[in-house]
Every structure is written in structure tokens, then in C-alpha cells.
Amino acid sequence: MALSSNASSVPATVSDGDEFTLPPLALRALPHISDYLPNPPALTNPIDRNPFYRPSDGFYIAPSDFILRHILFDLSSPSAIGDLLVAYHRAGPRRTIRFDPADVRAAVVTCGGLCPGMNTVIRELVVGLWEFGVPSGYRGFYSAEPLPLNPMIVHGWHKMGGTALATSRGGFDLEKIVDAIEARRFNQVYCIGGDGTMKGVVKIYKEIHRRKLNVSVTGIPKTVDNDIGIIDKSFGFQTAVEIAQQAISAAHVEAESAVNGVGLVKLMGRSTGHIALHATLSSRDVDCCLIPENDFFLEGKGGLFEFLDQRLKQNGHAVVVIAEGAGQGLIPRTDAEEKKDESGNPVFLDVGTWLKSELNKWWEEEHAGQLFTVKYIDPMYMIRAVPANATDNLYCTILAHSAIHGVMAGYTGFVAGPINGNYGYIPVEEAAVARNVVDTRDHKWEWVRTVTNQPDFVK
Numbered sequence: 001m002a003l004s005s006n007a008s009s010v011p012a013t014v015s016d017g018d019e020f021t022l023p024p025l026a027l028r029a030l031p032h033i034s035d036y037l038p039n040p041p042a043l044t045n046p047i048d049r050n051p052f053y054r055p056s057d058g059f060y061i062a063p064s065d066f067i068l069r070h071i072l073f074d075l076s077s078p079s080a081i082g083d084l085l086v087a088y089h090r091a092g093p094r095r096t097i098r099f100d101p102a103d104v105r106a107a108v109v110t111c112g113g114l115c116p117g118m119n120t121v122i123r124e125l126v127v128g129l130w131e132f133g134v135p136s137g138y139r140g141f142y143s144a145e146p147l148p149l150n151p152m153i154v155h156g157w158h159k160m161g162g163t164a165l166a167t168s169r170g171g172f173d174l175e176k177i178v179d180a181i182e183a184r185r186f187n188q189v190y191c192i193g194g195d196g197t198m199k200g201v202v203k204i205y206k207e208i209h210r211r212k213l214n215v216s217v218t219g220i221p222k223t224v225d226n227d228i229g230i231i232d233k234s235f236g237f238q239t240a241v242e243i244a245q246q247a248i249s250a251a252h253v254e255a256e257s258a259v260n261g262v263g264l265v266k267l268m269g270r271s272t273g274h275i276a277l278h279a280t281l282s283s284r285d286v287d288c289c290l291i292p293e294n295d296f297f298l299e300g301k302g303g304l305f306e307f308l309d310q311r312l313k314q315n316g317h318a319v320v321v322i323a324e325g326a327g328q329g330l331i332p333r334t335d336a337e338e339k340k341d342e343s344g345n346p347v348f349l350d351v352g353t354w355l356k357s358e359l360n361k362w363w364e365e366e367h368a369g370q371l372f373t374v375k376y377i378d379p380m381y382m383i384r385a386v387p388a389n390a391t392d393n394l395y396c397t398i399l400a401h402s403a404i405h406g407v408m409a410g411y412t413g414f415v416a417g418p419i420n421g422n423y424g425y426i427p428v429e430e431a432a433v434a435r436n437v438v439d440t441r442d443h444k445w446e447w448v449r450t451v452t453n454q455p456d457f458v459k
């Protein structure tokens with residue numbers, strides 16, 4: 001049963017006499033195990049029998065409950081609204097569930113890079129389902145014994161950074177992974193990871209569908225870079241921004257305490273500058289924020305050197321924040337250096353050490369003999385290896401519960417996540433390719449420009 005619907009067209013009035021018809025809603029269908037299994041059980045949600053809590057009216061989420069992807073519309077161009085009326089099923093408990101809780105054998109795996117909150121998600125999944133932990137990423141399905149977990153074991157995991165299950169890149173072997181899921185008799189699989197992991201989930205759930213297995217698979221989106229689209233933001237991102245600010249504060253103190261001091265901070269962000277942007281906006285100590293979405297150059301009119309020259313003359317110090325993926329095209333590299341990691345992601349050259357060296361060269365050429373220093377701070381791994389803060393812990397908890405509710409209801413091949421402040425279910429095929437990059441035409445980037453007065457680097 002693929003759940004989808006099209007609400008009928010809605011007449012609306014913009015202003016006096018200006019009536020038009022809103023196009024129909026495009027509610028995204030979710031794959032469900034009943035698409036290929038004839039009669040999955042239909043059981044009453046055990047919450048109904050909970051001695052401590054009586055579900056109130058409206059507690060259970062119905063298939064007709066949805067969330068709009070976009071909530072801002074320009075009613076002056078109704079024809080453009082059609083493409084924006086995309087909706088997703090709401091996440092949360094269903095009255096009818098498709099797995100008997102006594103028969104659940106659930107597995108959880110963590111893949112890709114670290115992110116604050118991974119252990120919180122694992123903890124909540126285990127408290128809900130007594131899951132098995134798959135060690136060391138996707139390869140762990142076929143190369144290691146699963147770890148039986150229970151609420152006593154995971155009790156304090158939300159206070160720990162990293163992933164207690166260990167993670168890895170590469171090692172995705174579809175046949176072996178699904179063979180292992182079958183052999184271990186797992187009937188629920190929870191994959192915590194980024195865009196690469198979600199692409200893996202697409203393949204796993206499709207292979208499970210092809211083999212007609214009674215297994216639901218879900219992806220739990222994790223990316224410290226905040227580069228997965230549709231969802232409001234990814235868990236751990238807020239924590240990472242907080243830690244990034246400590247590095248910026250230190251760079252500011254160092255720069256301010258020197259003569260012509262430049263504090264340089266490199267932050268994560270492979271192809272997106274969200275961490276750099278948010279840390280810049282919340283710190284206010286930053287003179288220039290360099291992100292992958294906005295090319296920059298060093299020399300000549302409108303370049304970084306000219307800007308820093310002015311700032312040092314005005315203030316005696318400056319702070320530069322650079323995302324690791326920025327300026328990669330400016331760094332001389334040989335073909336041999338174009339490395340990829342085990343998952344096929346490009347391995348970047350260190351833009352921080354390169355920029356530090358370029359700044360020193362520039363100063364030596366332009367202002368030889370005058371005092372100058374660059375204090376370079378690279379807190380890259382520090383910002384993602386910490387435990388989640390309170391907000392992220394709560395987010396991870398709701399995320400894990402949303403994933404469980406969706407899987408128990410029989411959905412598969414989906415991702416749970418916050419969409420405009422409410423939790424919804426997104427088909428994983430859509431989530432795996434939806435990118436969230438900094439829009440340099442929007443108000444947030446404009447705000448960075450206004451706060452820093454940095455150049456736009458347009459030649």
C-alpha cells in the first residue's frame with residue numbers, strides 16, 4: 001500500500017476581487033512493507049495499554065496528517081506556487097502497528113563522519129527496542145558480530161561524544177549487507193549517517209523489497225556540516241557551532257593581543273559553509289568569513305589582502321574564519337594529491353595552513369620589517385567529537401522516537417526529520433539527494449556581509 005493523496009484544489013483570495021485557485025497538494029508517497037508483503041499484521045499500538053499514560057484524542061497520527069515542505073509563498077505569482085506545494089506525512093505514533101513488539105529484532109549502524117548526538121540517537125533506539133549494534137559502519141553487517149544492547153548498557157551514552165558502535169567509510173557491499181540482515185533475522189534496520197549513508201539505505205531497502213523480506217529500513221540523517229536538504233537542520237550542528245565559537249574567541253584574543261595580529265580559524269564544511277556562517281553570525285568577532293559557496297581571491301582590488309590591510313590599519317587585528325572546502329581551487333595541487341576517501345569523497349588540502357603561509361608571504365612582500373603574526377587554530381575534529389548540547393540531545397531523542405514510530409507502522413525507505421518545526425517522514429530517495437547549501441543571495445548571507453563588511457570578491 002503506497003500511501004499518497006492529492007488534496008483537491010483550493011480557491012483563495014489574495015485581495016479584494018483577486019481570486020485564484022491554489023494548485024493541488026503533492027503529498028509524497030512513502031514505501032510500506034505492505035507494498036510487497038500480502039498481509040503484514042495489523043496490531044493495536046501497545047501505547048494503548050500503557051499503565052502510566054492514556055493517549056488523548058489526536059495523539060495518534062493519521063495517514064492524512066501532513067506537513068508542508070514550504071511555508072512561505074508569494075501570492076502575487078500563483079502559477080509558481082504549484083511546484084512548492086509539496087507535503088510529507090507527519091511523523092509520530094500510529095494507532096495500528098505492523099510489527100509485534102515481541103518479535104522485533106532491530107539493528108542500528110553508524111556510518112560516515114562523527115557528529116554530536118550520535119550516541120543519543122543510539123541510546124533512544126535501544127531504550128525503545130533493545131536493538132543490536134552493528135559495529136564499524138556498513139562493513140560491520142558482514143564482518144563483525146552484532147552487539148546485543150539493552151537500556152542498562154546505553155544508559156549514559158547521551159553524555160558521550162562520538163559513536164560507541166564505531167563508524168567507518170566505504171565497505172558498502174549490498175549483497176553481503178542484505179544477506180547478513182537475512183541471516184541475523186533482523187526485521188528493522190536503522191542507519192545513522194549522512195548523504196552517502198542515505199544512498200546506501202536506498203539500495204538496501206530496494207534489495208529488501210526485491211527479496212520480499214519482512215524488514216523495514218530507515219535512515220536517520222546525520223551531518224555535522226548541515227548539508228542534507230529538506231530537514232530544518234541536522235542534529236549536532238548547533239553543538240558544533242557552539243564549540244566553533246570558542247575557537248573564534250581564542251583567535252580573537254590572540255589577534256587582539258598582538259601587533260597586526262590575524263586570527264585564522266578553519267572550520268568543517270566540506271561543500272557547505274553553514275558552520276562558518278552560523279559561528280560568524282553568533283560570535284561577532286569575525287572580520288571575514290570564507291565559505292565554499294562564495295569564491296574568493298587574495299590579491300588585487302577587492303581581494304582578501306587589500307581588505308585585511310585596511311582592517312589591520314583600522315583595528316590593529318583581524319579574525320578570518322574559513323570553511324575547509326573554501327578556496328580549494330586556489331591551492332596548487334598535483335594530480336597525485338587528488339585523493340578520495342574510502343567512500344569516494346574528495347580529501348581536501350588544508351586550506352588553513354595554505355592561507356596562513358600566503359598571509360605571511362604577502363606581509364613579507366608588502367610590509368617587510370613590520371610586526372605581524374598569524375595565529376592559526378584548527379578545531380576541526382574538536383567541534384564534532386563533543387557530546388550533544390541539551391537542544392541537540394532533545395532533537396536526537398525525538399528523531400529516534402519518530403524513526404521507531406515510522407518503522408513500527410510498516411513504513412520503509414524513509415527518513416525522519418524536522419520540517420518547518422514539525423517532524424515528518426521523507427522518502428529516503430529524496431533525502432539522499434537533497435542538498436542544503438548556503439544561499440548567498442538570501443538574507444542570512446547578506447547579514448554576514450553587513451556584520452563583517454567583507455568584500456563580495458566579485459572581480
Ligand SMILES: Nc1ncnc2c1ncn2[C@@H]1O[C@H](COP(=O)(O)OP(=O)(O)OP(=O)(O)O)[C@@H](O)[C@H]1O
Nearest residue numbers: 111112113169170172193194195196197199200343
Ligand atoms: N552511492 C552510494 N551507494 C551506496 N553506499 C554508499 C554510497 N555513497 C556512500 N555509501 C556508503 O555510505 C557510508 C557512508 O558514506 P560517507 O563516508 O560518504 O559518509 P556520509 O554518510 O555521507 O556521512 P558524512 O558526509 O557526514 O561523513 C559508507 O560506508 C559508504 O560506502
Ligand SMILES: O=P(O)(O)OC[C@H]1O[C@](O)(CO)[C@@H](O)[C@@H]1O
Nearest residue numbers: 113114223224225268269270341
Ligand atoms: O572523518 P573524516 O574521514 O576525516 O572526514 C572529515 C569530513 O567529515 C565531515 O565532518 C562530514 O561528516 C566533513 O566536515 C569533513 O570534511
Ligand SMILES: [Mg+2]
Nearest residue numbers: 112194195196
Ligand atoms: Mg557525506
